[in-house]
Amino acid sequence: MFFLQQLRERKMKPQLQHEKEFYNSISFDQIEDYQLKEFNKQWKMIKEHVEFYKQLVYKKQVPEKFDSFDQFKELPIITRDFVSENINLFTNNKQEIESWGTTGGSTGNPLQFPKWKSETIHCEPSVWYVRDFYNIKRSDKMFRLWGHSHTLGKGLTKIKNKLKFDIGLPLIGYKRFSAYDLSEEKLKEAGEEILKFEPRYIIGYSKALYMLAKANKDKKDEFHKLKLKVVLGAAEGFERSEDRDYVSEIFGCPVGLQYAAMETNYLAQTHPDGEYKALWKNNIIECVDDNGNTADTGRIILTSLYSKAFPLVRYELGDIISECKKDKNSVYSFKEIKGRNNDFLMLDDKTPIHSEGITHAIKFSEKITAYQIRYTEDNIYTIYIKSNDKLNTSDINEIRNRLKQIDERLSKLAIKQSDQLKHTIAGKTKWLIEE
Numbered sequence: 001m002f003f004l005q006q007l008r009e010r011k012m013k014p015q016l017q018h019e020k021e022f023y024n025s026i027s028f029d030q031i032e033d034y035q036l037k038e039f040n041k042q043w044k045m046i047k048e049h050v051e052f053y054k055q056l057v058y059k060k061q062v063p064e065k066f067d068s069f070d071q072f073k074e075l076p077i078i079t080r081d082f083v084s085e086n087i088n089l090f091t092n093n094k095q096e097i098e099s100w101g102t103t104g105g106s107t108g109n110p111l112q113f114p115k116w117k118s119e120t121i122h123c124e125p126s127v128w129y130v131r132d133f134y135n136i137k138r139s140d141k142m143f144r145l146w147g148h149s150h151t152l153g154k155g156l157t158k159i160k161n162k163l164k165f166d167i168g169l170p171l172i173g174y175k176r177f178s179a180y181d182l183s184e185e186k187l188k189e190a191g192e193e194i195l196k197f198e199p200r201y202i203i204g205y206s207k208a209l210y211m212l213a214k215a216n217k218d219k220k221d222e223f224h225k226l227k228l229k230v231v232l233g234a235a236e237g238f239e240r241s242e243d244r245d246y247v248s249e250i251f252g253c254p255v256g257l258q259y260a261a262m263e264t265n266y267l268a269q270t271h272p273d274g275e276y277k278a279l280w281k282n283n284i285i286e287c288v289d290d291n292g293n294t295a296d297t298g299r300i301i302l303t304s305l306y307s308k309a310f311p312l313v314r315y316e317l318g319d320i321i322s323e324c325k326k327d328k329n330s331v332y333s334f335k336e337i338k339g340r341n342n343d344f345l346m347l348d349d350k351t352p353i354h355s356e357g358i359t360h361a362i363k364f365s366e367k368i369t370a371y372q373i374r375y376t377e378d379n380i381y382t383i384y385i386k387s388n389d390k391l392n393t394s395d396i397n398e399i400r401n402r403l404k405q406i407d408e409r410l411s412k413l414a415i416k417q418s419d420q421l422k423h424t425i426a427g428k429t430k431w432l433i434e435e
Helices: 002-025 028-049 051-058 080-085 117-134 155-171 184-197 206-215 217-225 241-251 355-362 393-404 408-412
Strands: 099-102 112-115 142-146 174-178 201-205 230-234 255-261 265-270 276-278 283-288 298-304 315-322 325-327 330-334 336-338 344-348 351-354 368-375 381-387 414-417 432-434
Touching: 002 117, 028 051, 028 325, 028 330, 080 315, 117 230, 117 255, 117 265, 142 184, 142 206, 174 184, 184 206, 184 217, 201 206, 206 217, 206 230, 206 241, 206 351, 217 241, 230 241, 241 255, 265 283, 315 330, 344 355, 351 355, 355 368, 355 393, 393 408, 393 414
Parallel strands: 142 174, 142 201, 201 230, 230 255, 368 432, 381 414
Antiparallel strands: 099 112, 255 265, 265 276, 276 330, 283 298, 283 330, 298 315, 315 336, 325 330, 344 351, 368 381
16 A cells, blocks of 8 residues: 555656746746736637637637736636536537536535546646645545545446545545534544544545544544644635634644635645645636725636636636735735635534535536525425426436435435525525525
């Protein structure tokens, strides 16, 4: 097992070194020039193979080539909801789609988007570049408190994925523990697994990590003996800064935060100095106010600088970043992220179910465009599903089967198809809402 871990590290070492040299070779006041040059390389392909932008160029609403960031800002800001309704217009037809991804999060309207394998390969050195902030090596053992939709489902695919997670991942030094069920019983079990596995670092949903620490506070001394390099929170923020401090206290190591999205790969990660360092080699990050003007605190707008089946061009993620440091318009570091909060479905007083588990179970089919779970004061839950087609018995049974694998009680919830989901006062569609 250790040989495979070392082999993976040796393979990544020259790529990691190249990544470090790159970020050290360009000063902050040269970032925009670099990014504009790289974007124009991508733009040649995008304007030819992505219908939405092809039409903008044809109608002369945007330039054939961008000579400045002022021109770049003529491109429209695109929202996730708009893309979700028009994904064909944003799909790169240069080559065949190799797989589909699905976003998670706090809304009941996950986006399904096309992917190429090359995207992950391109971004992997960046993953190890930011992990190196905490001296994490590719050969280090990692414990992951996460949700994986691959383990849901049935048949041969499920068996193959189970073998991959139960046998394949440990061979390369990874141990996965499901974050779908966050009951104290399950979290105590996770604590025991950590002590047996002896990882060098831990990654998990931020709120789940706090619950893990709280459920295993009696193991504090044993965790400290592991001499963990870092615990990394992801997918959401901690509820309070004190929660992050508490996780650090229980595990006896620094606690950092990753920033990524399913459709973006890695965007940034905290540095031990406290700030998020943006991966500006792969992405242009803008921070804008409500009127779309450059701001120090505001909405994050993203543009990818590498080839993607779903190219991101001034794409709004729905988060707020604050205290940005920029080269004119381009963000290279920031202090905080707001807006990444996932709710829990409480099956009872002791069993919180993470939102990602629900999303992975329900949003498996292209037919399902959105969902929402509504609950009454006495915790009676009903699942409402929005679909372009009428759901048949087979579709409903598949949803129930996938929910059952998270917790059998979920499979017994009422499921109804609906053309309209409820909105909050702010006009948002949350995945979990009280009747």
